[in-house]
Amino acid sequence: MTENAEKGLLPAGLQDVLAPLAAHESANVERLIACFQSHSYDRVKPPLLEFEEALLTGAGAALAGQTFRLMDPVSQRMMGLRADMTPQVARIATSRLKNAPRPLRLCYGGQVLQVRGSQLRPERQFAQAGVELIGPSEEASDAEVILLAIDSLTALGVAELSVDLNLPPLVGSLAADLGLAADQVLSLRQALDRKDSAAVARLAGAQAALFHALLQSAGPAEAALAALKKLALPGGAMLEVERLASVVDLIRAAAPQARLTIDPVEHRGFEYQTGISFILFAKGVRGELGRGGRYQATGPGGAQESSTGFTLYMDTVLRAIPAPQPQRRIFLPFGTPAAKARELRDAGWATLAGLTAGEGAESEAQRLGCSHLLRSDAIIEIKD
Amino acid sequence: MTENAEKGLLPAGLQDVLAPLAAHESANVERLIACFQSHSYDRVKPPLLEFEEALLTGAGAALAGQTFRLMDPVSQRMMGLRADMTPQVARIATSRLKNAPRPLRLCYGGQVLQVRGSQLRPERQFAQAGVELIGPSEEASDAEVILLAIDSLTALGVAELSVDLNLPPLVGSLAADLGLAADQVLSLRQALDRKDSAAVARLAGAQAALFHALLQSAGPAEAALAALKKLALPGGAMLEVERLASVVDLIRAAAPQARLTIDPVEHRGFEYQTGISFILFAKGVRGELGRGGRYQATGPGGAQESSTGFTLYMDTVLRAIPAPQPQRRIFLPFGTPAAKARELRDAGWATLAGLTAGEGAESEAQRLGCSHLLRSDAIIEIKD
Numbered sequence: 001m002t003e004n005a006e007k008g009l010l011p012a013g014l015q016d017v018l019a020p021l022a023a024h025e026s027a028n029v030e031r032l033i034a035c036f037q038s039h040s041y042d043r044v045k046p047p048l049l050e051f052e053e054a055l056l057t058g059a060g061a062a063l064a065g066q067t068f069r070l071m072d073p074v075s076q077r078m079m080g081l082r083a084d085m086t087p088q089v090a091r092i093a094t095s096r097l098k099n100a101p102r103p104l105r106l107c108y109g110g111q112v113l114q115v116r117g118s119q120l121r122p123e124r125q126f127a128q129a130g131v132e133l134i135g136p137s138e139e140a141s142d143a144e145v146i147l148l149a150i151d152s153l154t155a156l157g158v159a160e161l162s163v164d165l166n167l168p169p170l171v172g173s174l175a176a177d178l179g180l181a182a183d184q185v186l187s188l189r190q191a192l193d194r195k196d197s198a199a200v201a202r203l204a205g206a207q208a209a210l211f212h213a214l215l216q217s218a219g220p221a222e223a224a225l226a227a228l229k230k231l232a233l234p235g236g237a238m239l240e241v242e243r244l245a246s247v248v249d250l251i252r253a254a255a256p257q258a259r260l261t262i263d264p265v266e267h268r269g270f271e272y273q274t275g276i277s278f279i280l281f282a283k284g285v286r287g288e289l290g291r292g293g294r295y296q297a298t299g300p301g302g303a304q305e306s307s308t309g310f311t312l313y314m315d316t317v318l319r320a321i322p323a324p325q326p327q328r329r330i331f332l333p334f335g336t337p338a339a340k341a342r343e344l345r346d347a348g349w350a351t352l353a354g355l356t357a358g359e360g361a362e363s364e365a366q367r368l369g370c371s372h373l374l375r376s377d378a379i380i381e382i383k384d
Numbered sequence: 385m386t387e388n389a390e391k392g393l394l395p396a397g398l399q400d401v402l403a404p405l406a407a408h409e410s411a412n413v414e415r416l417i418a419c420f421q422s423h424s425y426d427r428v429k430p431p432l433l434e435f436e437e438a439l440l441t442g443a444g445a446a447l448a449g450q451t452f453r454l455m456d457p458v459s460q461r462m463m464g465l466r467a468d469m470t471p472q473v474a475r476i477a478t479s480r481l482k483n484a485p486r487p488l489r490l491c492y493g494g495q496v497l498q499v500r501g502s503q504l505r506p507e508r509q510f511a512q513a514g515v516e517l518i519g520p521s522e523e524a525s526d527a528e529v530i531l532l533a534i535d536s537l538t539a540l541g542v543a544e545l546s547v548d549l550n551l552p553p554l555v556g557s558l559a560a561d562l563g564l565a566a567d568q569v570l571s572l573r574q575a576l577d578r579k580d581s582a583a584v585a586r587l588a589g590a591q592a593a594l595f596h597a598l599l600q601s602a603g604p605a606e607a608a609l610a611a612l613k614k615l616a617l618p619g620g621a622m623l624e625v626e627r628l629a630s631v632v633d634l635i636r637a638a639a640p641q642a643r644l645t646i647d648p649v650e651h652r653g654f655e656y657q658t659g660i661s662f663i664l665f666a667k668g669v670r671g672e673l674g675r676g677g678r679y680q681a682t683g684p685g686g687a688q689e690s691s692t693g694f695t696l697y698m699d700t701v702l703r704a705i706p707a708p709q710p711q712r713r714i715f716l717p718f719g720t721p722a723a724k725a726r727e728l729r730d731a732g733w734a735t736l737a738g739l740t741a742g743e744g745a746e747s748e749a750q751r752l753g754c755s756h757l758l759r760s761d762a763i764i765e766i767k768d
Contacts (some may be wrong), residue, residue, distance in 0.1 A: 008440075009435070010434060010435070011431075011434070011435060011456050011458065011459055011461070011463060011510075012440075012458055012459065013458070013734035014431035014432075014433055014434070015431060015432065016427070016428060016430050016472075016476050016480060017428065017429040017430075018476070018480070018481070019426035019427060019428065019429050020426075022428050022429035022492075023417070023421065023426075023427040024425040025429065026414065026417070026427070026429075027414075028492075028615060030411075030414055031408070032408065033407070036732060037407065037711065038729045038733075038734050038735065039725075039729075039734070039735060039736075040711075040713055040734045040735060040737075040752075040754075041412070042401050042404075043403060043406040043407040044400060044401065044403065044406050045400070045401040045402075045406035045409065045410075046400050047394060047395075047398035047399060047400065047509050048393060048465075048495060048509055049395065049508075050395070050478070051393070051394070051397055051511070054393075054394075055439070063528065068433075068454055068466075069454070070452055070453070070454040072395050073395055073499055074395065074397070074499075074500065075396065076396055079395060079396070081432075081433075081454075081465070092402070094496070096402070097402070098398055098728075101751050101752055101753070102737060103752075105736075108707060109410070109442050110433060110495075111494075111495070113432060113433060115457055115458075116457070116458065123435070124433075125431050125432055138739045138740055139740040140737070140740070141739050143424075144739070145735060147722075209740050230708070253722065254391035254722035255722070284604065295402060319763075327421070329424055331752070334524065338531075338637065338638035338639070339496060341728050344714070345422045345423075349422075350421060350423070350424045351422065351423060351424060352423075352424035353423070353528060354487075354570070355487060355520050355522045355524040355525050355528070356522055356524070367485050368424075368485055368487075369485070370424075383494075
């Protein structure tokens with residue numbers, strides 16, 4: 001490889017997106033946002049760069065290792081390039097919009113950058129879109145965001161969408177009620193996340209049967225809830241299960257056909273979640289389409305607000321929806337009147353204007369990827 | 385100010401954009417891109433970060449001082465955060481798309497970041513949208529991009545748009561033909577850019593009358609061209625004027641009402657332009673809406689392609705178009721059937737769902753900024 005050729009190369013995990021995928025990504029982000037807005041979620045746009053201490057507080061702290069940092073020559077302070085938009089939106093809700101009426105509904109879409117790609121997502125830049133519902137703690141607010149995730153992804157054409165509902169605080173609250181030691185809880189959580197029944201049995205001691213039953217209860221929502229309700233759960237844990245049942249009822253009332261599963265012990269990536277959480281999948285598509293759940297939005301003064309929301313990962317979402325349709329493109333020979341060109345565009349055509357007189361219009365049209373050609377005011381299809 | 389409150393502050397020139405402006409910006413970028421695509425410009429999306437040597441070559445070199453730089457921990461090489469998308473699009477055209485048929489039509493839209501704001505544009509992050517037409521040198525290609533700039537901005541609602549046409553290489557080619565010394569040319573250029581007739585007269589020596597006449601010729605396109613054609617310009621300069629006249633004719637044929645002016649000596653910001661260039665203004669709006677012109681796109685192997693294009697600055701564009709219309713938002717009392725809510729959204733309403741039963745629906749609707757309320761299936765307007 002020559003030095004010059006190498007100059008054209010991009011850093012690993014960063015790429016040029018070309019036609020038709022670049023337009024496809026933007027169009028689908030905008031369709032999602034339009035859906036969020038139709039549910040009265042107001043779009044906000046935080047900056048790509050912020051002071052690092054603002055970006056990396058609260059839930060943002062988990063992203064410290066994934067955040068590019070650089071010095072601001074103006075303020076001489078360190079800034080971070082956002083690795084996730086959700087902490088930014090929570091910051092907006094709890095600072096600039098702290099006096100806006102609650103429930104506060106916000107949505108967003110934009111690019112994020114991460115220091116390292118993962119095996120599942122080698123890209124270091126990708127688009128996010130999502131919503132936050134700040135303030136309300138009602139079951140209806142959990143149901144609203146889950147239904148909005150289903151509605152918006154279905155509108156994009158995601159087939160066989162499924163929602164895996166989770167209760168990340170359940171294991172902790174159970175362990176507290178049952179008097180398990182803190183180090184025991186951590187190992188138990190890890191065993192539960194690995195779905196390792198043998199380790200769970202060993203680590204849960206006298207409660208082995210209960211935790212084994214929790215692990216076994218995972219599956220389609222109604223069956224999982226029935227199994228969970230039969231367990232001898234302490235009061236706090238049973239309240240969480242009952243709340244989840246109510247939320248499932250609310251979702252069913254609005255979306256009877258939704259594919260809902262429950263995994264009550266799933267905890268990975270939900271370190272900051274304080275209630276009902278969920279992961280979105282599409283059958284046959286690698287990776288998560290997105291995830292969300294209940295958390296405490298923390299304001300600059302430390303005030304906390306119960307909130308919920310979700311984020312969609314556009315790289316995965318685009319793998320789950322139909323490919324973009326090719327544009328109908330018509331070649332206009334040099335000298336075609338501007339009014340005629342406009343009329344064709346108004347009718348939905350993309351027009352491609354010839355720049356020189358006398359060129360062989362049909363071969364030129366074909367060479368430039370046009371599907372059609374204007375000849376003496378007639379639209380001619382180009383044969384391959 | 386407390387330490388906590390300070391944490392909410394953003395670096396100078398970086399801001400949170402809230403409703404309704406965040407949605408307004410995105411919607412208008414997408415409208416511009418849709419217009420570009422309707423003229424067969426294919427959208428591309430370069431990454432926010434690149435290796436600095438790729439970002440800062442060619443026309444990008446002018447942006448070195450405005451580009452945030454950071455180390456890539458993966459490759460241990462320096463990267464830059466793009467300060468302008470146009471060098472990236474030229475890179476794509478001349479490297480990844482070097483074998484795509486010419487003329488190559490590309491468009492783009494996205495965020496850029498600059499190290500320092502200017503007095504005219506204090507923002508350090510703003511959105512760009514634009515097109516590049518790579519390969520053709522015909523007059524029709526100059527006219528095509530200028531007409532596309534007019535068409536796309538007019539479609540957004542820019543009133544009283546004007547296009548100032550420039551010939552940045554003119555002064556240099558004239559000076560060469562007339563045998564002026566290099567240091568004399570630089571001072572002369574600066575005097576011409578300042579419109580300083582006295583300095584021009586002093587610096588141009590024997591050619592004072594000619595340069596004075598050039599300066600005086602600036603104004604509405606047809607009058608300027610008539611004045612320029614009367615001058616005793618050397619052959620090369622006269623060819624440039626004749627080419628500009630042909631381009632004006634092509635623009636007039638398609639857009640008879642366009643406000644076209646000519647300033648033949650304007651050179652600021654056009655250091656890399658090699659032919660007809662232009663700046664877009666709207667009456668009464670501070671700053672440029674955008675600018676463009678002819679340049680040499682340089683591939684990694686050094687091969688050059690005559691190209692033209694333009695970039696629009698969305699912050700200025702948004703000041704030149706009508707403010708966003710408020711959304712029609714309807715409050716749905718808790719328990720409104722999902723099918724009814726969907727029917728309202730399909731009819732263009734934004735629905736806002738009540739989350740608790742028994743709340744005073746009208747006061748709740750009003751508190752949350754709804755213009756309407758659903759009551760017993762009837763749409764009620766809320767009185768202030």
